[in-house]
Amino acid sequence: MATAHSRAAARLMISPAVLLLLGWMIVPLSMTVYFSFLSYNLLMPGMEEFIGFTNYEFFLTDPAFFAALANTLLLVGGVLVITIVGGTLLALLLDQPFWGQGIVRILVIAPFFVMPTVSALVWKNMFMNPVNGLFAYFAKALGLQPFDFLAHAPLASIIVIVAWQWLPFATLILLTALQSLDQEQLEASEMDGANFLNRFVYIVLPHMSRAITVVILIQTIFLLSVFAEILVTTNGGPGTSSTNITYLVYAQSLLQFDVGGGSAGGIVAVILANIVAVFLMRMIGKNLEA
Amino acid sequence: MGKISLKQVTKAFGDAEVIPPLDLDINEGEFVVFVGPSGCGKSTLLRLIAGLEDVSSGTIEIDGQNATEVPPAKRGLAMVFQSYALYPHMSVRKNIAFPLKMAKMDPAEQERRVTAAAKVLNLTDYLDRRPGQLSGGQRQRVAIGRAIVREPAAFLFDEPLSNLDAALRVNMRLEISELHQSLATTMIYVTHDQVEAMTMADKIVVLRAGRIEQVGTPLELYRTPANQFVAGFIGSPKMNFITGEEAARFGAHTIGIRPEHCVLSTTDGTWKGKVGVAEHLGSDTFLYVTVPGMDPLTVRVQGEAGVHHGDTVFISPVAENLHRFEANGLAIRQATA
Numbered sequence: 001m002a003t004a005h006s007r008a009a010a011r012l013m014i015s016p017a018v019l020l021l022l023g024w025m026i027v028p029l030s031m032t033v034y035f036s037f038l039s040y041n042l043l044m045p046g047m048e049e050f051i052g053f054t055n056y057e058f059f060l061t062d063p064a065f066f067a068a069l070a071n072t073l074l075l076v077g078g079v080l081v082i083t084i085v086g087g088t089l090l091a092l093l094l095d096q097p098f099w100g101q102g103i104v105r106i107l108v109i110a111p112f113f114v115m116p117t118v119s120a121l122v123w124k125n126m127f128m129n130p131v132n133g134l135f136a137y138f139a140k141a142l143g144l145q146p147f148d149f150l151a152h153a154p155l156a157s158i159i160v161i162v163a164w165q166w167l168p169f170a171t172l173i174l175l176t177a178l179q180s181l182d183q184e185q186l187e188a189s190e191m192d193g194a195n196f197l198n199r200f201v202y203i204v205l206p207h208m209s210r211a212i213t214v215v216i217l218i219q220t221i222f223l224l225s226v227f228a229e230i231l232v233t234t235n236g237g238p239g240t241s242s243t244n245i246t247y248l249v250y251a252q253s254l255l256q257f258d259v260g261g262g263s264a265g266g267i268v269a270v271i272l273a274n275i276v277a278v279f280l281m282r283m284i285g286k287n288l289e290a
Numbered sequence: 291m292g293k294i295s296l297k298q299v300t301k302a303f304g305d306a307e308v309i310p311p312l313d314l315d316i317n318e319g320e321f322v323v324f325v326g327p328s329g330c331g332k333s334t335l336l337r338l339i340a341g342l343e344d345v346s347s348g349t350i351e352i353d354g355q356n357a358t359e360v361p362p363a364k365r366g367l368a369m370v371f372q373s374y375a376l377y378p379h380m381s382v383r384k385n386i387a388f389p390l391k392m393a394k395m396d397p398a399e400q401e402r403r404v405t406a407a408a409k410v411l412n413l414t415d416y417l418d419r420r421p422g423q424l425s426g427g428q429r430q431r432v433a434i435g436r437a438i439v440r441e442p443a444a445f446l447f448d449e450p451l452s453n454l455d456a457a458l459r460v461n462m463r464l465e466i467s468e469l470h471q472s473l474a475t476t477m478i479y480v481t482h483d484q485v486e487a488m489t490m491a492d493k494i495v496v497l498r499a500g501r502i503e504q505v506g507t508p509l510e511l512y513r514t515p516a517n518q519f520v521a522g523f524i525g526s527p528k529m530n531f532i533t534g535e536e537a538a539r540f541g542a543h544t545i546g547i548r549p550e551h552c553v554l555s556t557t558d559g560t561w562k563g564k565v566g567v568a569e570h571l572g573s574d575t576f577l578y579v580t581v582p583g584m585d586p587l588t589v590r591v592q593g594e595a596g597v598h599h600g601d602t603v604f605i606s607p608v609a610e611n612l613h614r615f616e617a618n619g620l621a622i623r624q625a626t627a
């Protein structure tokens with residue numbers, strides 16, 4: 001019963017929450033904007049002065065910025081591809097009836113409960129380490145030269161680590177979508193002569209498109225700000241080969257104590273994230289309608 | 291095309307035997323209705339024929355070929371599901387064309403068949419809509435359209451009308467019968483509604499707990515039910531059953547008399563009772579009469595009955611329409627003594 005009166009009352013009642021959230025967002029954002037126009041280095045306290053867009057100029061013309069931008073997109077894209085393809089395959093597998101289904105499902109979800117720092121350290125020291133790592137052990141067992149993943153393929157290694165963390169999330173969402181598919185539709189398509197691949201392409205995949213959209217949206221938000229995994233494994237290196245925007249902002253503001261530059265980088269990151277969000281919404285938002 | 295034989299077919303889900311050994315022949319061009327109460331195995335039997343379930347034992351022959359191991363798509367049968375099972379993200383056109391696309395048919399031929407089917411089913415104006423934008427009756431027709439474009443050897447319908455409202459159901463019933471007349475293809479139709487069975491079928495198969503109780507034309511089942519179950523299931527309102535002394539007078543364990551074969555009188559007759567509820571339908575009146583020592587009798591009187599709640603009336607069965615049953619439910623066939 002959305003009468004004019006009840007709608008006005010509803011607005012009145014949610015306004016405190018809206019105002020609180022707005023303040024929560026506006027205050028730090030405007031402070032960051034303010035800092036980004038200052039020359040503000042923690043090593044030289046009391047010397048702050050207004051310098052216009054110089055911080056932005058500095059940040060945007062830094063070659064590290066373009067490297068970081070490319071790395072961010074590669075990281076987000078790579079993880080999305082791995083988790084969605086892998087998640088779909090795993091979901092198809094887990095949807096089959098088999099013995100011990102419940103236990104296996106819990107095991108599959110387990111990586112999601114491991115903290116990013118912990119999982120990145122486990123990957124770094126127990127799997128990818130060129131001396132003690134499991135992969136090195138296998139390589140040596142096969143008579144091959146161990147590969148130093150984090151030194152020679154740092155970004156790819158980080159993509160694998162992050163994808164491993166997000167795979168369970170994607171699997172879980174896609175599995176629930178799969179289970180909500182009407183069995184009679186599958187049977188109908190089977191009678192219509194569709195083989196397994198046809199059923200997947202024409203029936204299952206369209207049914208899952210909304211869930212895939214949700215996975216892409218949620219993961220993109222989190223993947224744009226991957227940080228801990230980089231900090232504990234490669235520190236953004238070698239050079240800037242595994243630095244993303246988030247890490248670059250950290251390196252600017254905290255490693256160089258440049259609050260102004262870091263703030264400018266932060267604002268740039270916010271703008272980039274919004275551009276990505278607009279693109280995503282345009283591209284797949286229509287999937288969420290109806 | 292379209293002759294189906296089941297030979298000693300059984301189906302068990304785990305320990306539960308849903309279909310005990312069953313034999314059935316369905317002739318070319320026949321409209322066969324499987325009817326029975328809910329849960330008696332009608333859908334299971336249909337799914338066995340379709341190939342969506344594997345038989346536990348026995349063989350299924352289609353057009354003289356053993357089809358027991360043939361996958362559903364290769365049996366040349368088309369099925370219309372109770373939930374319609376339309377593909378929600380495809381337009382009506384794509385839904386109907388889907389089986390043709392899967393058969394890699396030439397697109398021009400696909401288009402021709404879809405257009406023809408849409409014309410028959412009054413769907414021409416809706417071809418570009420999604421199933422979600424259609425009414426129940428239209429969805430039903432899309433499902434039928436998807437079945438007919440394949441030109442199958444036989445159609446299988448699983449309670450196709452049970453999701454429609456009463457008026458639409460009568461309409462669709464006529465349309466499906468019409469379709470059968472024009473296509474002359476074998477149709478197997480599952481329903482729990484004996485009215486649908488009586489009105490549509492060439493041949494009715496009455497099932498109970500997976501067992502065939504009787505096979506026959508609608509009128510055969512109506513006139514000469516093989517047992518008490520069929521007698522009670524076919525016909526509306528239900529046949530009245532009388533046991534005990536009254537039945538013994540007719541030399542049977544149970545006698546059955548249909549409401550329309552009871553003669554009502556206010557002066558004399560076989561059984562004396564009191565009128566309970568009277569339902570006036572205009573063309574008919576159904577009276578529920580309580581007779582001491584018997585279950586309430588339903589009596590059908592043409593037009594207005596002229597009796598009211600609480601009146602004393604007499605009811606006599608029409609002797610030649612009286613059904614007699616043994617204690618095990620089987621009908622006694624020889625003439626009344």
Ligand SMILES: Nc1ncnc2c1ncn2[C@@H]1O[C@H](COP(=O)(O)OP(=O)(O)O)[C@@H](O)[C@H]1O
Nearest residue numbers: 303306308326327328329330331332333334335
């Ligand atoms: N996949 C299944 N697994 C176990 N039992 C089933 C399955 N399908 C049907 N049954 C059982 O078989 C019986 C007949 O079911 P069904 O053929 O759907 O009946 P109807 O269509 O006549 O209502 C029911 O008792 C039902 O519980």
Ligand SMILES: [Mg+2]
Nearest residue numbers: 332333334449
């Ligand atoms: Mg059923």
